[in-house]
Amino acid sequence: MSEIASARIAARLDRLPPSRTIWKIILLISLGGVFEFYDLFFTGYVAPGMMKSGLFTPQSLGLFASLDTIKIAGFGTFVFSTFAGLWVGVMLFGQMADRFGRRPVFTWSLVWYVSCTAVMAFQQTGELLNVWRFIAGVGFAVQLVTIDTYISELIPSAERGRAFSVNQFITFCIVPVVALLAWLLVPLSPLGIDGWRWVVLTGSVGAVLVWLLVQGIPESPRWLALQGRIDEADAIMTALEERVVAETGKPLAPPALAQAEETGLGRFVEIFQPQYRTRTLMLSVFNMAQVIGFYGFAAWVPTLLIARGITVTHSLEYSFIIAIANPLGPLLGTLFADRVERKRQIMLGLVVMGLAMLAFSQASSPVLLIALGVLFTLAANVMSYAYHNYQAELYPTRIRARAIGFVYSWSRIAAAFAGLAIGYFLGAGGVSAVAVFIAIAMVVGIVVIGVFGPATRGMALERISH
Numbered sequence: 382m383s384e385i386a387s388a389r390i391a392a393r394l395d396r397l398p399p400s401r402t403i404w405k406i407i408l409l410i411s412l413g414g415v416f417e418f419y420d421l422f423f424t425g426y427v428a429p430g431m432m433k434s435g436l437f438t439p440q441s442l443g444l445f446a447s448l449d450t451i452k453i454a455g456f457g458t459f460v461f462s463t464f465a466g467l468w469v470g471v472m473l474f475g476q477m478a479d480r481f482g483r484r485p486v487f488t489w490s491l492v493w494y495v496s497c498t499a500v501m502a503f504q505q506t507g508e509l510l511n512v513w514r515f516i517a518g519v520g521f522a523v524q525l526v527t528i529d530t531y532i533s534e535l536i537p538s539a540e541r542g543r544a545f546s547v548n549q550f551i552t553f554c555i556v557p558v559v560a561l562l563a564w565l566l567v568p569l570s571p572l573g574i575d576g577w578r579w580v581v582l583t584g585s586v587g588a589v590l591v592w593l594l595v596q597g598i599p600e601s602p603r604w605l606a607l608q609g610r611i612d613e614a615d616a617i618m619t620a621l622e623e624r625v626v627a628e629t630g631k632p633l634a635p636p637a638l639a640q641a642e643e644t645g646l647g648r649f650v651e652i653f654q655p656q657y658r659t660r661t662l663m664l665s666v667f668n669m670a671q672v673i674g675f676y677g678f679a680a681w682v683p684t685l686l687i688a689r690g691i692t693v694t695h696s697l698e699y700s701f702i703i704a705i706a707n708p709l710g711p712l713l714g715t716l717f718a719d720r721v722e723r724k725r726q727i728m729l730g731l732v733v734m735g736l737a738m739l740a741f742s743q744a745s746s747p748v749l750l751i752a753l754g755v756l757f758t759l760a761a762n763v764m765s766y767a768y769h770n771y772q773a774e775l776y777p778t779r780i781r782a783r784a785i786g787f788v789y790s791w792s793r794i795a796a797a798f799a800g801l802a803i804g805y806f807l808g809a810g811g812v813s814a815v816a817v818f819i820a821i822a823m824v825v826g827i828v829v830i831g832v833f834g835p836a837t838r839g840m841a842l843e844r845i846s847h
Contacts, residue, residue, distance in 0.1 A: 387606035388843070390614050392636035393622065394602060395537045395841055402624040406535060407544055409595050411551035413487055414528045416494055416588040417521055418552045419559050423580055424463055425682055426563035426700060428456050430577030436507040443508030456684075460800030462511040464676075466518020468793035471526060473519070475786015478527045479647060479779065483534070484600045486782075487527045491592045493520030495585045502581040525769075526789055530782045533773035534603040538841045542718030545770035549711035553762055559584070560704035564697040603778045603842075647780030652787060660775045661788060663833040668792035670826035671768065673799045674734045674819045675761050682754065685741075688812050689750060699747065703754035710762030723771045724834040728827050730764025733757075735823035742816035774837045777846035 397403060431437065437455040439446040445458045478486040497517035504510040528548070536544040562583060566576035599621075605614035622633060652661045678685070682703060686696035714726070737757040744750050776784040799822075806814040837845050 386611045387603070387614075389636065390602050390606040390611075390618055391841070391843055393618050394535065396634050396636045397537050397621065397625055398629055398631075398633075399540060400625040400628050402621060402628060403535065404547075406598060407532060407548060408551065409598050410487070410528055410531050411548045412591045413491060413595050414525060414548065414552045415555045416491065416584055416591065417524045419555045419584040419587070420494065420498065420517070420521065421463070421676070422556045422679060422704075423559045423563065423584065424460060425679060425684070426560055426697065427567060427577035427580050428459075429683060429687075429697065430563075430567035430575060430580075431459065431510075432456055434575050434577070436510055438507070441507040442511070443506065445508055445511050455804070457801045457804040458507065458511055459514060460804075461797045462514040463518055464793045464795075464797030464800065466515035467522040468790050468797060469515075470519035470522025471786045471790040471793055474523045475526050475790065476649065476783035477523060478530055478782035479604075482600050483527055483531045483604055483782070484598060486523055487531060487598070488592065488595055490521050490524045490527070491588050491595075493517070494524070495588045495592070497521075498581060498588075499585040502578045502585070522793065523786065526782055526786045529769050529773040529785055531601060533770065533781070533842065534601045534778060538839060539719060541774070542723065542767075542770055542838070543715050546711045546714035546718040546766045549762060549766035549769070550708045550715070553707040553711060556707035557701065557704045560697075560701040564701045567697060601778075607778050647777070647783065649780075649783055649787075651780050652776070652784045657776060657784070659833055660835070661784065663829050664772050664775070664788035665791045666829045667768070667826050668772075668788055668790075669795035670822045670829070671731065671764065672792035672796045673822035674731070674738065674826075675765065676796045677799055677803050677815070677819050677822075678734075678738065678754075678757055678761070684807070685812055685815065686750065688807060689745065691747065691750075699751055699754070702751050703758055706755040706758040707762055710759040711766045713759070714763050714766055718766070718770075719838065722836055722838045723767050723774075724830050724836065726767035727764050727771065727830050727834075730760045730767065731823040731826045731830075733760035734764065735820040738816045738819045738823075742812040771834070771837060774840075774842060774845050775835070778842070 432455065435441060437458065442458060445462075474486075494517060497513060497520055501510060501513035501517055504513055529545075532544050532548055533541060559580065562580045563577070566579045569576045571579060599617045600613070602614040602617045602621075605611075605617070626633060651657065683696040683700045686699055691699060717726075734757055737753050737760065741750065741753040741757065744753055772785055772788055773781060802818065803815050806818050835845070
């Protein structure tokens with residue numbers, strides 16, 4: 382009986398037309414995700430300031446200096462700590478949204494971010510900086526996993542692609558902000574405090590304000606229904622339906638009964654059962670491949686520009702110009718997000734990323750470097766919103782968060798080692814070696830998605846998961 386009731390809740394959600402009510406929820410959820418992106422992207426932009434502060438000398442790094450034996454040194458240890466913390470967090474806590482609900486995990490991960498990142502900003506040695514970077518990563522790692530789960534469950538199937546493109550448009554709007562702050566503050570020491578510390582602290586202050594705003598977001602009715610909490614799910618749905626009717630001035634169409642899902646808490650082992658095993662392996666390999674390009678460029682762009690002969694000050698200026706393109710990719714995607722099959726958007730994005738990176742490695746003109754950086758960024762962010770949507774669609778509600786967490790965790794651990802590998806290739810073969818490394822990874826991503834990825838466009842979540 383509860384399976385039928387949950388199917389009815391899903392059907393009621395899927396028949397909702399576009400409305401201010403639903404898009405307001407998407408806006409608030411997206412604002413929560415802004416600070417994971419702020420945190421991830423300031424990594425590259427504050428690098429010159431951190432290095433100038435002497436935080437990555439062997440003496441300052443302490444225990445982390447021993448990583449030099451495996452070619453992990455300097456700023457690479459900070460990148461490693463960032464993504465190692467994210468990997469541990471996703472592996473340990475990715476399932477919490479399935480167990481405790483989307484809303485509490487979403488809101489309290491912001492508290493963890495604020496606290497740990499603020500502490501990190503005041504560290505005086507590279508060793509403690511990396512320790513607190515790791516701890517912060519463990520805490521807010523689940524944020525993006527929960528956001529992907531949340532959005533996929535709240536938005537009707539016909540609008541899901543557009544919802545993810547709008548979500549990432551909003552979150553990527555913070556990237557030019559952090560790039561601008563870094564350009565203005567990193568070379569300075571306002572009030573005697575290193576500029577990079579001001580950049581980090583600004584994110585913590587902003588996250589506090591967003592935490593206050595997101596308190597009114599409802600729990601996912603799909604998740605509530607599958608836990609047997611039908612009355613709560615029905616109450617949320619009734620309130621949403623009443624608001625939508627009041628906004629549109631039209632009665633809602635009768636819901637078409639969705640395919641029923643198994644109720645209750647899912648088990649982690651389910652993602653390896655025959656029904657989902659291929660999807661799990663495909664997405665795990667894909668996540669390892671795509672992140673090499675996505676964060677390999679984003680986290681290292683000022684350093685890559687310096688390696689191409691650009692000064693520190695100008696590299697931050699050019700990085701800011703490139704960063705302006707970040708929200709434009711998802712914004713462009715709103716035109717075709719639900720018209721083009723998801724996997725095709727992902728594959729095309731990877732093709733352009735690989736080609737743009739190879740061209741970037743050979744360019745010397747500042748104008749051409751910026752243009753290629755913008756092209757890479759646009760393609761990467763089209764690929765990004767499409768795959769975040771895609772992997773959330775491929776699993777049922779009862780295991781969606783833990784499945785996303787598992788496959789997404791491989792992007793975190795791959796990013797940790799890819800950052801180190803890029804540092805190694807940059808030293809050994811320059812930007813050309815980095816470009817070849819990224820291009821090979823893009824080919825791997827294209828092949829696994831193209832060969833093993835199922836079609837999902839316009840399909841109800843319950844149908845895709847079956």
